[in-house]
Each structure stands twice: as C-alpha cells, then as structure tokens.
Amino acid sequence: MDLYQQLIIDHSKAPVGAGLREPFDAEVHHVNPTCGDEVTLRVRVADGVVDDISYAAQGCSISVASTSILAEEVTGRPLSEALDTYAAMKAMLTSRGQDSGDEEVIGDGVALSGVSRYPARVKCALLGWAAFTDALARAGVDIVHTPSAHSLSVDQQAASPHEHAPTPQAQELT
Amino acid sequence: MTVDPFTDTELARIRADFVILARTVRDGHPLVYLDSGATSHKPRQVLDAERDFYERTNAAVHRGAHQLSEEGTDAYESARARIAAFIGADPDEIVFTRNATEAINLVAYAFSNASTGGGGGGIGMPPSRTPELTSRFVIGPGDEVLVTEMEHHANLVPWQELCRRTGATLRWIPLTSDGRLDLSDLDTLLTARTKVFAFTHVSNVLGTVNPVADLARRGHEVGALVVLDACQSVPHLPIDVRALDVDLLAFSGHKMLGPLGVGVLWGRPEILDEMPVFLTGGSMIETVTMEGSTYAPVPQKFEAGVPVAAQAVGLAAACDYLSAIGMDRVHAHEMALAERLVAGLSTRPWVRVLGPSDPAARGSVVSFVVDGVHSHDVGQILDDAGIAVRVGHHCAWPLHRALGVVATTRASFAAYSTAGEVDALLTALDRVPTVFGLEVSA
Numbered sequence: 167m168d169l170y171q172q173l174i175i176d177h178s179k180a181p182v183g184a185g186l187r188e189p190f191d192a193e194v195h196h197v198n199p200t201c202g203d204e205v206t207l208r209v210r211v212a213d214g215v216v217d218d219i220s221y222a223a224q225g226c227s228i229s230v231a232s233t234s235i236l237a238e239e240v241t242g243r244p245l246s247e248a249l250d251t252y253a254a255m256k257a258m259l260t261s262r263g264q265d266s267g268d269e270e271v272i273g274d275g276v277a278l279s280g281v282s283r284y285p286a287r288v289k290c291a292l293l294g295w296a297a298f299t300d301a302l303a304r305a306g307v308d309i310v311h312t313p314s315a316h317s318l319s320v321d322q323q324a325a326s327p328h329e330h331a332p333t334p335q336a337q338e339l340t
Numbered sequence: 341m342t343v344d345p346f347t348d349t350e351l352a353r354i355r356a357d358f359v360i361l362a363r364t365v366r367d368g369h370p371l372v373y374l375d376s377g378a379t380s381h382k383p384r385q386v387l388d389a390e391r392d393f394y395e396r397t398n399a400a401v402h403r404g405a406h407q408l409s410e411e412g413t414d415a416y417e418s419a420r421a422r423i424a425a426f427i428g429a430d431p432d433e434i435v436f437t438r439n440a441t442e443a444i445n446l447v448a449y450a451f452s453n454a455s456t457g458g459g460g461g462g463i464g465m466p467p468s469r470t471p472e473l474t475s476r477f478v479i480g481p482g483d484e485v486l487v488t489e490m491e492h493h494a495n496l497v498p499w500q501e502l503c504r505r506t507g508a509t510l511r512w513i514p515l516t517s518d519g520r521l522d523l524s525d526l527d528t529l530l531t532a533r534t535k536v537f538a539f540t541h542v543s544n545v546l547g548t549v550n551p552v553a554d555l556a557r558r559g560h561e562v563g564a565l566v567v568l569d570a571c572q573s574v575p576h577l578p579i580d581v582r583a584l585d586v587d588l589l590a591f592s593g594h595k596m597l598g599p600l601g602v603g604v605l606w607g608r609p610e611i612l613d614e615m616p617v618f619l620t621g622g623s624m625i626e627t628v629t630m631e632g633s634t635y636a637p638v639p640q641k642f643e644a645g646v647p648v649a650a651q652a653v654g655l656a657a658a659c660d661y662l663s664a665i666g667m668d669r670v671h672a673h674e675m676a677l678a679e680r681l682v683a684g685l686s687t688r689p690w691v692r693v694l695g696p697s698d699p700a701a702r703g704s705v706v707s708f709v710v711d712g713v714h715s716h717d718v719g720q721i722l723d724d725a726g727i728a729v730r731v732g733h734h735c736a737w738p739l740h741r742a743l744g745v746v747a748t749t750r751a752s753f754a755a756y757s758t759a760g761e762v763d764a765l766l767t768a769l770d771r772v773p774t775v776f777g778l779e780v781s782a
Contacts, residue, residue, distance in 0.1 A: 169720060170775050179777070201716050201732040202740065202747050224746060226714035227776065290716060 173277035177231035182238040187220035191305035196297040208311030209301040246315040343480040345673040357383035369726025377752030389657035415651040420658035426659035427579035436604040443590035443605035446618040448498040453616040481507035488513040495569040504677040519546040519695040537564040541573035547705035548696030578667040598658035602651035612638040619644040674704035674753040684766040715747040725768035
C-alpha cells in the first residue's frame with residue numbers, strides 16, 4: 167500500500183506550525199462526524215498574504231498530515247496562490263486516482279495522492295483545507311472571486327481585513 | 341449445560357449460504373468481514389424469500405380483495421408471527437418500522453403527541469380504557485427522561501429532541517472506567533419524575549451486557565416506561581421479551597441476517613394500545629371523515645402507508661434461519677471468537693481493549709485502541725489485508741468522550757465468522773507499529 171508514505175507519517179508525528187497563535191483574523195472549528203476528527207484553525211491575513219495558519223488538530227494521520235502540509239505550503243503565500251494550492255489539492259484528492267498532483271503547486275501535498283483511491287478517507291485529507299478556506303471567508307476574503315495566480319489579472323485588492331473576528335463554529339452533524 | 345460453538349463442518353455449511361463471503365477485496369484478498377455489528381450479511385434463504393415475495397405474491401398488503409393481495413397479506417402477517425415467536429412475543433405486539441432508529445423515534449413522538457394533544461388523544465379517539473396508561477405518555481417541564489452514557493445516538497438523540505420539544509429534562513447514567521453503567525447514584529437519577537428510562541441491552545461499542553431485568557424493575561418501581569435498545573442483543577443472544585420485563589424494545593432487521601429497510605418495535609399490548617400514533621395516513625385508520633379520523637387497533641395503527649412486506653418476509657426468513665442453527669449456538673460461537681480475539685490482543689501490549697474485562701459481563705463486540713495511532717489508520721492497515729472492521733466512534737460519541745478516547749477500532753461477529761478471520765486480523769494488526777513507527781517492546 168502506498169497510502170502511508172514516510173512523508174505523511176513524518177508530518178503527522180511533527181505537524182508543521184501546530185498550536186494556536188495570535189494575532190488572527192478568524193478561527194473556525196471543523197469536525198469530521200464519521201470519525202470524530204477535529205481541527206481548530208486560525209488564519210491571519212496581511213497585505214493579501216496568508217501571514218499565519220495556526221491550528222490544533224486531533225485525528226488520523228491523514229488529516230493531521232494534510233493540515234501540516236497546508237501550513238507548510240500556504241503560509242507566507244499570496245492569497246491567490248494559496249487558493250490555487252487548495253484547488254489543486256482538492257482536485258487531486260477527489261480524482262479517484264486520476265490526478266497524482268503537481269509538486270510545483272502543492273509541494274509535499276503529492277504525498278497524499280494515494281488518498282484519492284480511498285473515498286472514505288478523502289474527507290480526512292480535506293478537513294484542514296476546508297477549515298482554512300472557511301476561515302479565510304470568515305476573515306473577509308472573497309474565496310470565490312479571488313483571481314488565480316495563473317490568471318492575467320493581477321488585482322490584489324482581494325483582502326486585507328483586520329477586524330478581529332474569531333468565530334468558532336461547530337459542525338457536528340451526527 | 342454448556343453449548344458448543346459450531347463445528348468446522350457446520351460453519352462451512354453456514355458460510356456456503358452467504359454468497360458475498362466468497363468475494364475478494366483490495367487486490368485479491370479474501371473478504372474477512374468483522375463488521376457484522378454495523379450490518380450483517382444475508383444468507384440465500386433470506387434473499388430467496390424476498391425475491392419469492394416479489395416474483396409470486398407482490399401486492400399491497402391489507403388492501404384489495406384479489407388473490408395476490410390475500411396472499412401478500414398472509415405472507416406479511418405470517419412474517420409478523422414468526423418474528424414474534426423468535427423473541428417470545430405475540431404477533432400483535434410486533435410493529436414493523438423502517439429500522440430501530442425509527443422505532444425509537446416512534447416512541448419519542450408518541451410522547452410528544454400525547455403532550456400536545458395530538459396522535460390520537462383527540463377527536464374520534466375511542467375512550468381510553470385505562471386513562472392512567474395514556475397519561476403516562478404526557479411529558480413536560482419537571483418530568484425527566486433517563487438514558488445512559490453508553491447509548492448509540494439512535495437511543496439518545498430522539499430523547500434529547502423529545503426533551504427539547506416538551507421542556508422535560510434529560511438525565512443519564514454515567515460509565516465506570518471499564519465501560520459498565522455506574523449505578524451508584526441510580527436512586528437520585530431514577531425517581532418519580534422519570535417518565536422514560538431508555539437504555540441499551542448490549543453496548544454496540546464495548547459489548548457490555550446491561551442487567552436489563554434489574555434495571556427494568558427499578559424503572560417500574562418509579563413508574564417509568566422502560567425502553568430497551570436491543571439492536572446488539574436480538575441478533576446475537578436468545579431473547580425472551582417476557583423475561584426481560586421491559587415495556588418497549590427496538591431492533592433492526594439488517595443486523596440479524598435480514599434485509600435493509602425493516603425494523604421492529606415490540607411493546608407490551610396494553611402499552612401499545614394506549615400509545616399515541618406517530619406516522620399517520622393510509623393503513624393505520626379505522627374511519628376517516630373530513631373532520632377527523634379514528635385509528636385501527638395495534639399494530640396497524642403504527643404502520644402508516646403500504647407496509648414493507650417483502651422486507652418483513654425476508655426478516656422472518658432470517659429468524660427462521662437463526663432458529664434453525666440455534667441462537668444459543670450462535671451466541672456460543674460468537675463468544676468463543678470474541679475470547680480468542682481478546683486473548684490475542686492482550687498479548688500485544690501496544691493494544692488496549694476497552695470494556696469490561698470479565699467475559700461474563702460482555703457480548704461478542706470487541707473494541708480496542710492502539711495508543712498513538714488513530715483508528716482510521718488502524719482500519720486502513722486492516723482493510724489493506726481485506727479485513728473489514730468498524731472505525732470511528734460507532735455512533736456513540738458520548739461513550740468515547742467518557743472513556744477519554746477519540747475513536748476505536750471494533751470487530752464484531754455473526755454466525756458465519758471464523759477463528760481464521762480473528763487470526764487474520766491479529767496478523768494484519770502487527771503491521772501497525774511498523775507502519776506508524778511505534779516503539780514496541782517485544
């Protein structure tokens with residue numbers, strides 16, 4: 167089985183940037199109701215850049231490693247690139263084995279490509295990323311219309327919210 | 341008198357009835373199915389009974405006077421009688437539902453309806469023969485519902501919702517650290533305020549067998565209605581509802597070799613008689629005018645709409661199948677497998693088995709944790725070897741919180757499970773420390 171690559175084990179045992187830090191623009195709490203995986207995630211956006219992602223994650227190696235990879239790949243990047251990375255991760259994870267991921271875009275995220283062949287685990291791998299985009303939205307970022315870093319438009323006015331808006335939200339469905 | 345597990349010959353004969361057990365999974369591994377607590381497989385006899393109903397009899401039962409309708413009604417009512425006999429009940433005490441969850445909701449909504457004047461207390465309802473029974477379904481502020489911390493969500497959330505709708509208060513019996521009910525404060529939890537006392541017979545996570553008759557007696561002493569979740573007992577133990585002494589009991593067909601889509605609510609006749617209806621519509625009425633309706637006698641008054649006849653027939657075939665091989669032997673067989681698994685796990689110090697350590701206090705469900713590795717990851721390693729187990733919180737999140745674990749890995753058995761499958765699980769489990777870099781002392 168190539169699901170548990172060493173990179174995943176390493177990330178899950180020593181998650182990059184773990185812990186909850188201040189300052190932050192929004193905080194969210196996401197849950198995977200089927201297994202009880204939980205992540206509390208904070209995001210700080212400054213000058214159109216993801217300034218910090220801090221989090222407390224509890225869950226399987228896939229969900230913790232994926233959140234760790236999120237922090238590693240996205241922190242310090244412009245919002246447009248961050249959202250491109252999210253889109254590429256989601257496309258790979260939901261591809262049912264058809265998309266092995268572009269290391270140029272998602273970095274260590276390619277280690278999670280095996281997850282896409284296990285539909286029951288896709289939600290684990292997306293937990294932190296879904297929390298991240300939710301947190302961005304709560305921080306006032308237009309996550310739908312922020313232009314891709316690959317598009318010709320260089321409109322960088324997408325976001326620079328600094329109102330302090332921690333809004334913990336439980337999504338306990340079962 | 342001791343009852344023996346199945347012999348190898350008997351087991352081979354049983355397994356031959358389950359076509360799915362011959363398939364392979366995950367790159368050619370033989371299927372090792374240890375998730376029967378979630379849903380069991382179904383023998384040919386059950387599938388044939390369902391197919392036969394559709395191919396020969398198919399009709400809307402209790403409707404029409406043509407021959408198919410007569411035969412369909414006979415098949416449906418014969419199924420009711422055989423399922424009743426399987427648990428020591430009379431046919432009119434069996435209400436068919438979609439599953440146990442719906443059966444429990446039916447009871448919870450009967451309380452709601454009694455409390456808001458709906459569901460049969462009003463216009464056109466025949467005068468109650470036993471008003472003190474009807475009033476026991478009225479619940480409101482100051483009243484209490486008592487459950488336990490080990491309940492499946494199906495026997496918890498409907499009661500939370502009943503309390504939210506009516507202003508009653510939910511209370512619960514906590515757990516001991518080894519996953520039994522902590523009954524030390526039962527006298528303060530179970531009082532004259534308790535209108536409903538709902539608990540599970542066998543924990544779907546820990547296998548804990550609760551002292552049903554004792555708890556039922558305590559419940560009745562304070563006048564509570566005693567509701568039993570029997571989802572993990574009816575499929576695995578010989579059950580006599582009279583001996584259990586509860587008032588209402590729910591179980592699902594699909595966990596006991598029967599089809600999906602059919603469950604049972606059993607109730608004492610006088611309780612069912614007085615209990616307000618839940619779902620309303622066709623089939624469950626006596627007379628209907630534009631102003632109002634009166635309702636059919638039990639059990640029809642709880643079976644609105646065209647009944648799930650084919651599924652009921654399939655479930656009756658499952659009961660026949662289990663009766664033929666003997667529920668005492670099914671129980672002995674599954675307990676032997678559980679003991680083999682617990683013994684194997686206990687030689688692995690990196691594995692922690694949850695629940696009572698006394699085998700006499702538990703059923704055949706075995707849940708365990710590997711500290712430092714999430715159950716999803718454990719389950720993935722097992723799945724890679726073709727072994728199907730349940731991982732997560734098994735619809736019993738509060739139980740997991742109470743025991744201080746996020747999630748567990750659960751193996752559960754049925755009549756077709758084998759010792760070889762237990763050994764396959766143990767062997768595959770030994771990959772877990774290697775893959776996840778656990779330091780394991782030899």
